Amino acid sequence: MTTLGAVYRPQLPPENLRSVVLAAEESGVDSLWLWEDCFLESGIATASAALAWTSRLNVGVGLLPVPLRNVALTAMEIATLDRLFPGRVTIGVGHGVQDWMEQVGGRVASPLTLLREYTEALKALLAGERVTRAGRYVRLTDVALGWPPAKPVPIHVGGFGVKTLDLAGEVGDGTILDASADLDQIRAISASREHPVVVYVETDSRDRAFVTDLVASVAGAGATSVILQQSATSEDPEGFVRFVGSLDGVSA
Template structure:
């Protein structure tokens, strides 16, 4: 069985552009679209409803909905409603959310592990049709159930730290690793994830992978420098960089962003960092690069960061052609 082709959108582009890219993905064999949830950007729930209607061949994943922003009861309601309209085509990935975004909205991010634990339990029980009573530290529900009953919506969790990973393994249907994560860090993270108790049945190791394709290999790499600069400047990526042997001046990146010199920040990201933390190259090279992420332990590779419809069409055709040939052999 061939791996599914999946793509993601970060919610930072006009809806019309996202729909056109989704159309290109659907017409070229994509099975699933992951829609990101970032405060002050596009809303993934309403976008998913329209896209599920427009593109009947596609499944949707709401990613990563924060229970610190949206109450778990509302998350379960949204998922159940979409599942009632489009049965079996919706999944939900929970995540804490960006500390900067949460702070900008005045949201208390204290004790995120406990909040995530309670949110997963609440969503799981409500989507199972159960009457729920919970007296948690963050959330309280008093003997209520979803009126629409049972909805078998898969629940995934975005995680990176050891305690969040442990929670994902024991309570979720899969884990999502962030973009710009190196193959070496993915491999060690997945090994850590499954070193203890076994995960739930049909558990998926999922990961976002920045992709850029062009007949000009240098142009493909250049397209991702700014995005990698934004992502990898965070101090929490130090272990990720170290695992891949990537040499990157994170302090210089942060300084460049502080003074608004985005173009300067992109120039700080060398070729080797682009190669270590993304899949950037020619269309012919793309399938082998994506395979390295599967070899590192990902069950589901989600192609991300496409800048245009043409890039999506080129990448999807490259993946489809190679995988069809390998299946025939």
């Protein structure tokens, strides 16, 4: 069965998050996804709050831009979330929007090399390993988490470029496709790997038949999770999340 979720966009005020999270919890939405877009809201801080306000809801963070954050810190944050709220958090990483990374002094010559090194080190740390790496960008010496997750947390990798998506299939535990992906691309990606494929789909429609058909077509192309997102100008995220909750299960 393909699961169904919704996005709380970081263009919306942080103080409005709680009502949307509770609407997702109450309406049966499988997952609520949060983004760490520069320079809006922290993905980890919002995820922590969302998890604390709920008991059932799965919370996804996708994507964390890796040039913005030291890999050891990211591992510490993910491990803490998972130990506080076992099995309810999904993390995605990506190389970030390069113009934003330039603004913070984090842009690198080879974003793909950084993403590979970072993802591999992050997964090793979350698996409880003691890690020493001397990569082009990721350098760790005898680093191990004091409180690793009881079980390794799957790390998804997302993006839209061909090389990034190839890397996601190689080093990720899941792949995240943004709303620009068409059905042919979803089919090709889904057929080329055996791990979960999460697909964002942008729509402001609350026409049940239209959205049901839209979700079914994306699920039929191979998505294991379809995550509906409103446009940045939409004004009723709580109502939209409740609408998504009313659709849950239509993609079975």
